[in-house]
Amino acid sequence: MQDIVNKLNDKSIGKVLVDEPLSKHTTIKIGGPADLFIQPKSIDGLKDALVILNEHHIPIRVIGRGSNLLIPDEGIRGAVIQFGKGLDHLEVDGDQILVGGGYPLVRLSAIISRDELSGFEFAGGIPGSVGGGVFMNAGAHGSDISKVLVKAHILFEDGTTEWLSNEEMKFDYRKSVLQEERKGYCIEAIFQLNKGNKQDILAEIKKHKEYRRETQPWDYPCAGSIFRNPLPNYAGKLVEELDLKGYQIGGAKISDMHGNFIVNEDEASYEDVMALINFIKKRVKEEYDINMVTEVEIL
Structure with a gap:
């Protein structure tokens, strides 16, 4: 891995970090380390990084501001590239x-x-x-x-x-x-x-x-809307009709403000959030025969 880091640094592509906790880069504050975490300083730097990573067959994931992401506690193997400064012209x-x-x-x-x-x-x-x-x-x-x-x-x-x-x-x-x-x-x-x-x-x-x-709980760490609206229904309304606002598993809680938000109430784990997502899916399916589809991207 150090050889790859050296090649990336030699190209001056931007910031390159090893074992960077992804919880620092998601709005829900959940996510283990990425083997490599790269913030390119330009489009050319991004392209150079991809050439090196592909040459070494390193898996690549791209993220933005982390507002619609749920990442496992064990982290991501391979490289995570974040679009931010340098790609904000x-x-x-x-x-x-x-x-x-x-x-x-x-x-x-x-x-x-x-x-x-x-x-x-x-x-x-x-x-x-x-x-x-x-x-x-x-x-x-x-x-x-x-x-x-x-x-x-x-x-x-x-x-x-x-x-x-x-x-x-x-x-x-x-x-x-x-x-x-x-x-x-x-x-x-x-x-x-x-x-x-x-x-x-x-x-x-x-x-x-x-x-x-x-109407939305941005005072707490969260990932935004968890489910896509099963139109003509609305995900938050279905959850609220089931009286599930405030329901909690571990450190993850369905927001008291909005039924389509899960907040990190108390050092929630990835497993806590996934358990809550699956619980909501099960209850909505049982009550309304609707298959809920997540809007949040689960890596």
Whole structure:
């Protein structure tokens, strides 16, 4: 492993850590160590890292801001690459923007409002990154990434890159082509926005942030929405109708505020959260004959 670390450092790709606890990089504060943890300082650095890792047949996982992840306590074998600083560039060209995959969605919605650009207000309270948002077609308040994306610069697992159009991304509810059909990661995206009134945009963003603050338990470590909504039903409502809010297994607890959130109440383990997820699935299936599908990505 040290030989690989040396090669990565020789290329000056960015930060390279060994046995880095992933609990430090997930919003639910759960996750064991990664054999290698890499934060590339540029797209070129990312590509260089992939070449070295693939040459040594090292398994690779990519994460963003860790807001939609559940990672086992034993950690991840191989390399975890985090999109963050170095992949958070932003260029504004009229009513279009080019933005790096590591750019935080919340910050992006705020920054572009200064240029009176509208269309990204829905993301004002989503605690993820652009890359993760494109990957899962993140959305809220009646809109999502598919409504504004022109094309995405995708890094595939073999190290090749390609720009995919909105149509080629095959967006659906919390889905994109990157999840199964063409596995890859968004390193850049171009969004088409509209000129709007700055005060109206800021007011809309503020409203969405306040709604999340009042209805979702972000004061506790959590991973965001646990289940996809089984439309026309809503996951949180089903859980609440079963009177499961506050139900706890080990250190993991169904939020008292929102039925579709599991919080790390007291040093919860991966097993605690998984047991609670499976318990919810079982109860909803028994009561409503609905198969719940997780929205949180379980590595």
